[in-house]
Amino acid sequence: MTTDVFQIELRKAERSRIQEVxxxxxxxxxxxxxxxxxxxxxxxxxxxxxxxxxxxFTLSPALSSLHYGQSIFEGMxxxxxxxxxxxxxxxxxxxxxxxxxxxxxxxxxIPEEVFMGGLEALLRVDADWVPSTPDSSLYIRPYMFxxxxxxxxxxxxxxRFCIFTCPVGAYYTNPxxxxxxxxxxxxxxxxxxxxxxxxxxxGSLYPTMMAQQQGYDQLIWTDAREHKYIEExxxxxxxxxxxxxxxxxxxxxSILKGVTRDTILQIARSWGVTVEERLVSVDEVISGIETGRxxxxxxxxxxxxxSPYSLIGYNGKDHMLPEFAPEDSFAVRVKTYLTDLRTxxxxxxxxxxxxx
Numbered sequence: 001m002t003t004d005v006f007q008i009e010l011r012k013a014e015r016s017r018i019q020e021v022x023x024x025x026x027x028x029x030x031x032x033x034x035x036x037x038x039x040x041x042x043x044x045x046x047x048x049x050x051x052x053x054x055x056x057f058t059l060s061p062a063l064s065s066l067h068y069g070q071s072i073f074e075g076m077x078x079x080x081x082x083x084x085x086x087x088x089x090x091x092x093x094x095x096x097x098x099x100x101x102x103x104x105x106x107x108x109x110i111p112e113e114v115f116m117g118g119l120e121a122l123l124r125v126d127a128d129w130v131p132s133t134p135d136s137s138l139y140i141r142p143y144m145f146x147x148x149x150x151x152x153x154x155x156x157x158x159x160r161f162c163i164f165t166c167p168v169g170a171y172y173t174n175p176x177x178x179x180x181x182x183x184x185x186x187x188x189x190x191x192x193x194x195x196x197x198x199x200x201x202x203g204s205l206y207p208t209m210m211a212q213q214q215g216y217d218q219l220i221w222t223d224a225r226e227h228k229y230i231e232e233x234x235x236x237x238x239x240x241x242x243x244x245x246x247x248x249x250x251x252x253x254s255i256l257k258g259v260t261r262d263t264i265l266q267i268a269r270s271w272g273v274t275v276e277e278r279l280v281s282v283d284e285v286i287s288g289i290e291t292g293r294x295x296x297x298x299x300x301x302x303x304x305x306x307s308p309y310s311l312i313g314y315n316g317k318d319h320m321l322p323e324f325a326p327e328d329s330f331a332v333r334v335k336t337y338l339t340d341l342r343t344x345x346x347x348x349x350x351x352x353x354x355x356x
Contacts (some may be wrong), residue, residue: 027169069197072195076142076259078138079160092116095116130167137303176310180222189253218299228281238300246276273330
């Protein structure tokens, strides 16, 4: 069958797996919803738009994305309000960023009717998978990869775009411990750091693993030239409260333009909080912790939402971050506000929430 609006073929799963999931205990990224959306870019146009059961792909061993890394993705979330309606949070911002990544990686861009049409059709089919338990959401993973089956270093002429979803709980159960990375780099000026491409994450795995072996949860990445300035953290953008101001590294071609980051900055400004997007040195942060000028450090991202840090390790020394009461914390206040906004508990004065 097809929908009249988007001409998307629907092939439903024979049996739902939803009864196998304990929605009160949702590990991140382990349970996948019944269906996924797929579309193929062939002969210069998007075609074969389908909602199909979540299942394995059959791929050629010569698939160009496996050899040359043309692979990009996004992360976004959907929620339910008290009436049981499905709410999407800033999906157009993710679509725009995905197309920015596609242009940098010489890949086909995705029209709004394909991205949003596929997303909305998929969420309608799997609406029951959107959880309503506290601290839970439906994580949405749009991604695209090259599908030419040939060798030779050149952009692929064909691509597959896919969206699948999974119900998730909190990403971190405890405030993470971070280590400032001063040897390895995540990205460099002129590179692909601002693109959400798979290779950025592959390159981060080894230094992150070494930090985890030392007792840390994630890294704070620094600039490639001097390791002097903070750029972002492993799974999130990074923010600080210094002298009562919200301070965050300015985005560049080596820093991901986070949707949650932008959301928090807009909210902070609406609250009258002074926001500074600028260079942030490691020395400023460490000195701020030691003198008490820095009162908060936290990560911001789709998966983690807002995640206060417990400590920052630098040059062999751990610097403990202040413990604070929720009512005194910008991070907790903005996380609560975001949660209420995304679940429809408060009015959306920004136009961020889109009802399915």
